[in-house]
Amino acid sequence: MTATVIDGKAFAARVRDKVAVHVGRLKADHGITPGLAVVLVGEDPASQVYVRSKGKQTVEVGMKSVEHRLDEDTSEVDLLGLIDQLNNDPEIHGILVQLPLPRHLDEDLVINSISPAKDVDGFHISNVGLLGTGQKSMVPCTPLGCLMMLREHHGSLSGMDAVVIGRSNIVGKPMAQLLLGESCTVTIAHSRTKDLPDVVRRADIVVAAVGRPEMVPGDWIKPGATVIDVGINRLDAPEKGEGKTKLVGDVDYDSCAKVAGAITPVPGGVGPMTIACLLANTVTACCRANGLEEPEGLTV
Numbered sequence: 001m002t003a004t005v006i007d008g009k010a011f012a013a014r015v016r017d018k019v020a021v022h023v024g025r026l027k028a029d030h031g032i033t034p035g036l037a038v039v040l041v042g043e044d045p046a047s048q049v050y051v052r053s054k055g056k057q058t059v060e061v062g063m064k065s066v067e068h069r070l071d072e073d074t075s076e077v078d079l080l081g082l083i084d085q086l087n088n089d090p091e092i093h094g095i096l097v098q099l100p101l102p103r104h105l106d107e108d109l110v111i112n113s114i115s116p117a118k119d120v121d122g123f124h125i126s127n128v129g130l131l132g133t134g135q136k137s138m139v140p141c142t143p144l145g146c147l148m149m150l151r152e153h154h155g156s157l158s159g160m161d162a163v164v165i166g167r168s169n170i171v172g173k174p175m176a177q178l179l180l181g182e183s184c185t186v187t188i189a190h191s192r193t194k195d196l197p198d199v200v201r202r203a204d205i206v207v208a209a210v211g212r213p214e215m216v217p218g219d220w221i222k223p224g225a226t227v228i229d230v231g232i233n234r235l236d237a238p239e240k241g242e243g244k245t246k247l248v249g250d251v252d253y254d255s256c257a258k259v260a261g262a263i264t265p266v267p268g269g270v271g272p273m274t275i276a277c278l279l280a281n282t283v284t285a286c287c288r289a290n291g292l293e294e295p296e297g298l299t300v
């Protein structure tokens, strides 16, 4: 069997188109422009790339983009002051503080100081609780993107066995909640899981989110299963020339694609969906803030 490749890049472009249409309507019918503020503290090179990309795509769909780049040694008081200002700014509907933060800043405190209604990352403790109890919330972008692709590929996920490898607050835990919400039987596996290969072999859906390059080989995959690869790992690629690098996921693509029914590639799978879902969450937050109907199909 050769797996169907789930094209996250094309799917993300369709999500962005939907967002752009809705933004156009908000502007034309209500004079409202959704606004997203992104806060970056320090100089982490990967974070700088993400933040630039987020800003560019925000503008491309017609929204207002505001970037706050703060020094590495910014104090907690100053950062909380900025978040308070953004919480109270009526032109800002979404706030994202790029993680990781420098070590002297308390990540939980900072995230929980964002107004839950503007928490387009879905990381605030209120949104985590709402998602866990099946109530309307802001849903974390990467798991939301994974779920959109799974729903599009399968339709109903009801009764399927799903294994999420990784228990992070950003991906693993919210992904498990979303799959539970779709009536999957969900297992969260992690570094201490006994007999991981056998656990993964039972799954109709495998979501790999561990941050370990090519950790999942094809012989762990049940024939016909759907594999969603959240990993983005940069490796040296001397075969491409001196100093060259390549991106690989958390699954060994070539061996898994021979066994799976469907698989997301890296790059071009989950990655593009994450930013598309951030834009979708910002429009959703803007509609909720203004008591307007939410766009269909852009959240759970």
Ligand code: GUN
Residues within 6 Å of the ligand: 096, 097, 098, 099, 100, 121, 141, 142, 170
């Ligand atoms: N760092 C890595 N992924 C994310 C994300 O989804 N949101 C934020 N805020 N920071 C991140």
